Amino acid sequence: xxxxxxxxxxxxxxxxxxxxxxxxxxxxxxxxxxxxxxxxxxxxxxxxxxxxxxxxxxxxxxxxxxxxxxxxxxxxxxxxxxxxxxxxxxxxxxxxxxxxxxxxxxxxxxxxxxxxxxxxxxxxxxxxxxxxxxxxxxxxxxxxxxxxxxxxxxxxxxxxxxxxxxxxxxxxxxxxxxxxxxxxxxxxxxxxxxxxxxxxxxxxxxxxxxxxxxxxxxxxxxxxxxxxxxxxxxxxxxxxxxxxxxxxxxxxxxxxxxxxxxxxxxxxxxxxxxxxxxxxxxxxxxxxxxxxxxxxxxxxxxxxxxxxxxxxxxxxxxxxxxxxxxxxxxxxxxxxxxxxxxxxxxxxxxxxxxxxxxxxxxxxxxxxxxxxxxxxxxxxxxxxxxxxxxxxxxxxxxxxxxxxxxxxxxxxxxxxxxxxxxxxxxxxxxxxxxxxxxxxxxxxxxxxxxxxxxxxxxxxxxxxxxxxxxxxxxxxxxxxxxxxxxxxxxxxxxxxxxxxxxxxxxxxx
Numbered sequence: 403x404x405x406x407x408x409x410x411x412x413x414x415x416x417x418x419x420x421x422x423x424x425x426x427x428x429x430x431x432x433x434x435x436x437x438x439x440x441x442x443x444x445x446x447x448x449x450x451x452x453x454x455x456x457x458x459x460x461x462x463x464x465x466x467x468x469x470x471x472x473x474x475x476x477x478x479x480x481x482x483x484x485x486x487x488x489x490x491x492x493x494x495x496x497x498x499x500x501x502x503x504x505x506x507x508x509x510x511x512x513x514x515x516x517x518x519x520x521x522x523x524x525x526x527x528x529x530x531x532x533x534x535x536x537x538x539x540x541x542x543x544x545x546x547x548x549x550x551x552x553x554x555x556x557x558x559x560x561x562x563x564x565x566x567x568x569x570x571x572x573x574x575x576x577x578x579x580x581x582x583x584x585x586x587x588x589x590x591x592x593x594x595x596x597x598x599x600x601x602x603x604x605x606x607x608x609x610x611x612x613x614x615x616x617x618x619x620x621x622x623x624x625x626x627x628x629x630x631x632x633x634x635x636x637x638x639x640x641x642x643x644x645x646x647x648x649x650x651x652x653x654x655x656x657x658x659x660x661x662x663x664x665x666x667x668x669x670x671x672x673x674x675x676x677x678x679x680x681x682x683x684x685x686x687x688x689x690x691x692x693x694x695x696x697x698x699x700x701x702x703x704x705x706x707x708x709x710x711x712x713x714x715x716x717x718x719x720x721x722x723x724x725x726x727x728x729x730x731x732x733x734x735x736x737x738x739x740x741x742x743x744x745x746x747x748x749x750x751x752x753x754x755x756x757x758x759x760x761x762x763x764x765x766x767x768x769x770x771x772x773x774x775x776x777x778x779x780x781x782x783x784x785x786x787x788x789x790x791x792x793x794x795x796x797x798x799x800x801x802x803x804x805x806x807x808x809x810x811x812x813x814x815x816x817x818x819x820x821x822x823x824x825x826x827x828x829x830x831x832x833x834x835x836x837x838x839x840x841x842x843x844x845x846x847x848x849x850x851x852x853x854x855x856x857x858x859x860x861x862x863x864x865x866x867x868x869x870x871x872x873x874x875x876x877x878x879x880x881x882x883x884x885x886x887x888x889x890x891x892x893x894x895x896x897x898x899x900x901x902x903x904x905x906x907x908x909x910x911x
Contacts, residue, residue, distance in 0.1 A: 406467075407432040407597050408453070408566060413464035415448055415457060417810060420802060422448040423462070424621040430566070430599060430614075435592050437600045437608045437629075440618035441641050441842040442814030443800050446601050449618070450568050453599075454488040455481035468566070485565035489555045491574055491840060492753065497544030502526040504543055505558045529557040533587055548700075549580025556587070567591070568599045573607060574840045577700050585611050603842050605634045617641055642844040649843065650875040651850050655857035657692035657878050661725070662862045663745075663831050664688070668722035670710050681707055682887045684722070688831065693853060693863045695877030695894075697870065698908045703886040704866045705750060708833045712747040713740045727830060741770055744830035748820050750839060750866070752813075756820045759809035763801060764790040766808050766819055771826040793822030797852065814845030821852065832856065833864045838872065850876060870901040882907040 408430040415423040423445045430436045438446050451457050453466065455475035466473045468484050475481050495504050502519075505526050511518045526539040535553045543551060552572060559567055569588075573581040588598055588611055602608055608615060608629075615632055617624040617640040624640050670681040681703050688694045696704050710720050713734030720733050726743065734740040737747070749755035757766055767790045768775060775785045790804040797818040801811060808816060817837065824832055834853070838846045853876060857863055867873050873880055874894055882890040882904055890907040892899045 405432050406430060407469055408599075409465075409467040410449070410453065411465045411467075413449065413452060413462060413466070415445075415452060415462040418802070420810075422621050423452070426464075426618065426621070426623050428616055428623065429626070430597060432597055433592065433595050434613040435588060435598045435600055435611050437602065437612040437615045438618065439602070439605070439608060439615060439637060439641060440624075441812075441844045443620075443812035444618040444641070444842075445621040446618055447570060448621075450488060450570065450599070450601065453481065453566075454478060454486055454568065482562055482564070485563070486568070487559035487562055487564040487566070488568040488570065489552075489559060489572060491571040493548075493551055493555055495543050495551055495554060495558075498542065500540050500542055501530070501537060501554055501557075502539035504554060505529060505539075505561050507558070509562060525561065526557075529561050532560060533557045534583070534590075547580070548575050549577065549583065552576065552580070552584060553587070564596075566597045566599065568601070570601045571603070571840050572600075573602065573604060581607070603840065605637055605843070608637070609634060619643060638843050641842065649847065649871075651847065651854055653854055655691055655693070655854055657857070658690040658860075660690045661687050662690045662692075662727060664723075664725040665711065666723040666725075668707070668710070668720065668724075670706070670715070670718055670720050673718070680886055681710065682885075684883075684886075684888050686881050686888065688862045688864060690862055691857045691860045692878050693857050693865060693876055695873040695880040696864060696866045696883060697868075697873045697880055697904050698883035698889075700868070702883040702908065704883050705835055706886075707883070708747055708835055708864070708866060711740075712745065712833065713737050714747075741827050741829075742773075744828070745833070746770070746824045746827050746829035746831070747833040748824055748835060748837065750836035752816055752820055756823075757808045757816060760807060762805045762807055763794070763799075763811075763819055764804040767793050767804075767822045768826060770823055771828075774826070774828075789826060790822075793819075793826070797822060798848065814841045814848075817841055817845070817849065821849070825856075829861060831862045831864070833866070835866045836868065837865060838867075838869070870904055873904065874899055874901065880904065884908050 406429045410428040413423050413426045426449060428449060440446050452462050455478040458476045459474040473484055502522055506522050511521045523539045530537060533553045533556050535550060543554065572584060576584065585607060591598060612629045614626060614628055616626040617637065619641060664687040666685045668681060668684040669679055672678050672680045684707060698704050709715055713736045724731050724733060753759060764786055768786050772781060775782050787804060794801060794804060799815050799818045808819060838849055853863060865876060877894050880892045880894060881888055
């Protein structure tokens with residue numbers, strides 16, 4: 403008999419109009435790293451929310467056992483008492499508090515009715531040492547990078563004496579080095595007897611650290627296999643239900659000769675030190691119907707560059723020249739001005755800056771183009787519904803209705819909603835910031851196809867991406883940024899352009 407620490411049997415969970423989990427069985431052996439993979443909307447996060455008590459007993463059907471004992475949670479606290487802790491993609495730390503305060507938040511050591519700070523600091527030092535983080539307990543969290551914050555989240559979980567640690571897309575916002583450090587830590591935790599459930603769309607990471615993999619598709623368990631029986635192509639075929647011979651679609655668009663957008667000597671000083679530039683004399687051009695990639699390491703200034711062009715930084719002085727649609731123009735003073743002129747930007751943080759999560763899809767899709775569906779200041783509700791329904795159809799968005807709340811959609815479908823929102827503004831230039839972050843391989847392919855179609859239809863695209871294969875395969879040209887400057891420009895039709903070439907350029911080597 404297998405030594406299972408976790409057994410989830412015949413788990414079914416329904417939302418209005420959607421069966422998110424359909425008779426799912428998921429069993430995890432003690433002391434292994436068990437990866438859970440599948441497309442967005444496959445049911446991975448829903449299953450983990452059942453396991454972690456977000457969806458309490460009564461909101462699902464099925465049986466759940468930990469170490470052979472049947473579990474019925476009424477809250478997240480109940481799951482923590484059972485030895486389960488989950489770390490979400492969006493970290494749950496309080497930036498203005500110290501590491502120690504975050505590690506013990508809601509789980510303080512109390513002595514005689516007061517917090518025992520000495521005991522907490524001693525324990526915090528032990529936890530930080532365990533996750534290989536060389537920081538002092540009184541360090542304020544917001545002064546640290548995302549990689550270190552991820553380690554603090556793990557220290558916080560370990561402090562609760564967990565037996566099962568769930569990590570949901572833990573490396574989606576990390577640099578390559580921070581990702582490596584995290585994977586090495588998980589291997590160490592496995593050696594110490596910890597059981598980890600790992601959710602990721604990065605199948606190379608899944609292949610590297612997993613002992614076992616379970617694939618979900620459309621809310622059902624497709625297979626559970628030892629990692630030795632799977633390669634990336636096999637996992638993809640299980641995930642999408644078909645063989646995928648190509649990760650990237652063939653390019654059908656051909657950029658025109660006309661330069662649609664050009665920036666010359668774009669400079670933005672830092673707020674604290676005006677003598678140092680956040681963006682320093684950046685010059686780029688984009689032709690009509692061209693996909694231009696912007697690559698670079700985290701902190702290179704890519705997002706800052708995009709937001710400054712979009713008019714999102716009204717309070718920052720920007721200098722340089724902008725030429726758009728054949729005319730020299732002043733900088734955009736507000737995003738509304740940029741949108742009305744034909745420039746649209748989609749943020750890398752779709753939940754914070756892209757969507758109204760508690761509003762329906764219809765509202766989200768038309769939010770930036772209300773002037774196009776209004777007359778005399780009154781929204782044409784029929785036209786709004788018609789355009790939203792057409793967007794759902796055109797992009798194959800999985801939803802029972804345009805009245806579905808945005809928060810109930812998977813990450814890939816949320817991203818498609820944002821693209822509909824952008825397209826309804828009828829942009830000439832679309833800036834996509836990390837358009838496939840946290841999205842499964844099947845949804846990525848659909849978005850790639852859509853980008854190629856947009857370019858073929860004459861829309862110019864600037865794509866900011868940390869994934870070097872994506873930059874090379876989807877772009878016609880690539881600009882590499884480093885320390886707020888353009889470090890190099892490459893034509894991807896040339897065989898000399900490799901991941902190593904772009905990485906060396908971004909590091910100044």
